[in-house]
Amino acid sequence: MPLDQQTVARVLGVDVPPLPAPIVAVTHDSRAVVPGGAFVAINGFTSRGADFVPQALEKGAALIVAEEPADGAPTAVVPSDRVALAALATELAGHPSHDLTVYGITGTNGKTTSSYVLHAILSAAYGEQATGLMTTAEIIVGSEHEAAIRTTGEATQVQANLARMRDAGVQHVVLETSSHGIHLHRVDGTRYAAALFTNLTRDHLDLHGTMEDYYLTKRRLFEWTAGPKLANVDDDWGRRLVGEIEGSLGFGTADDAAYRISGERTEGTSTVFELDTPGHGRLTLTIPLLGDYNVHNVAGAAGIALEMGMPPETLVSAVREMAQVPGRFERVPAAVDRGFEVVVDYAHTDVGLRLVLEVAREVAAGGRLICVYGAAGARDAAKRPKMGAVASELADSAIVTTDDAYHEDPQQIADEVFAGADPANTQVVLDRRAAIAAALAEARPGDVVVVAGKGHERVQHLPTGDVPFHDVTVVTELLQA
């Protein structure tokens, strides 16, 4: 609903200049301004929103919102540009989270997988049309799927997607909530009904500086959530969270976990485990996913579902029937004819890489394990040599290649990765397609090739520009060629 001057002033908590007409839209991007809309000029990491005010005015902006007055433009001066953006976006969208049940999932690793698992459980219980999902991989509204750009979009996108879901009749929404999302106020104005914390390991220190700050940022999701809150108590930070936030429960293998995992075993391509629950006794869950970490991902999602009142029978059948998660230990069908396995996985930290290679080693049984991987540019560089060390330790043959280099030199990144690797089993092939081709050429029946780092992604960000690249598609093309 358009916002008149009085409403804008109330929402922002500051004086607002007279408006020619109620504000119809809000954006932080001058290129996306519509006539009669508000432009929030954000002081960014790389540029100043203030520099784009003339463009916003040219496009018909009726109001500028900024931390500093903009010369010659009607400006509402606010204490925080990003807080203001979220407040206006939420008001314009009509506070959609108040009409929805929103499940927030945070943590360093496992957010996307846990989100898909919870979405699958909710879809089984309430029907596909009643559920929605916002993750790194996709945005799902009922039966419509679209590729996502980021884990947690800007507040304008979050609120617009929630509104879209509400208007389409969706009732239950799983919202993957990154620490960037929390820190940069992208989820302000979202009311969470339940929250899940998967774990915390070193990542994103370029934004947070310290692990303590990273933790405190994620903790805010639990502070905001009145309903059920579950954290992984096998993780020290998760344990701390349960201790600090009243009403939160633990899940994991630890004896004191409210939702306790035990008896994990692999049966073919499935994993079976027991989940002791506070309200429904012991459940046996069979999941089409491999690896300890996926047992944790399912246990957390299952705990949240049960805490929210899901019948246990629905949960048990939902996780058994759930589909593969895009780009998470995704097996490429075209490889099966050749007698080996190619697995595409989103692991992009040393911790993630270790986990996926350990599972792949089990799948390989007596075969060789070949790993193609790289590290992203413009992100925490300290993990690069660690990834090199992990790949050399766990794979028989490792090929360092280019991930998303962004503005960084791919050779420089590869050198930093290689510095931690064992040269005896590691080579560098910078071109990602050529690296994958080299790995496939090496593979023999019984081997497992892991292509790590990009998972579901369909674009590679290079210093020379963005190019289409989807690991599963490239592997399939190379195998069919």
Ligand SMILES: CC(=O)N[C@H]1[C@@H](OP(=O)(O)OP(=O)(O)OC[C@H]2O[C@@H](n3ccc(=O)[nH]c3=O)[C@H](O)[C@@H]2O)O[C@H](CO)[C@@H](O)[C@@H]1O[C@H](C)C(=O)N[C@@H](C)C(=O)N[C@H](CCC(=O)O)C(=O)O
């Ligand atoms: C580090 C980070 O999060 N950066 C975000 C930040 O960028 P920024 O502050 O540097 O923006 P900027 O480029 O300096 O521009 C400043 C302002 O000018 C505006 N502008 C810019 C150009 C123009 O022509 N007109 C205009 O109005 C921009 O829209 C922006 O509002 O604000 C921008 C707009 O608000 C975001 O798009 C941008 O996300 C970038 C694309 C990004 O890559 N973010 C990643 C790191 C991210 O958020 N990842 C998390 C975590 C994923 C995980 O868990 O691993 C995620 O949730 O996806």
Ligand SMILES: Nc1ncnc2c1ncn2[C@@H]1O[C@H](COP(=O)(O)OP(=O)(O)OP(=O)(O)O)[C@@H](O)[C@H]1O
């Ligand atoms: N619970 C977990 N603990 C540790 N590692 C995990 C866990 N779940 C998944 N992983 C590893 O991390 C990779 C990414 O998984 P997933 O996409 O579910 O996490 P994410 O938190 O969404 O990541 P991102 O924030 O980067 O989008 C997986 O491919 C796997 O290697």
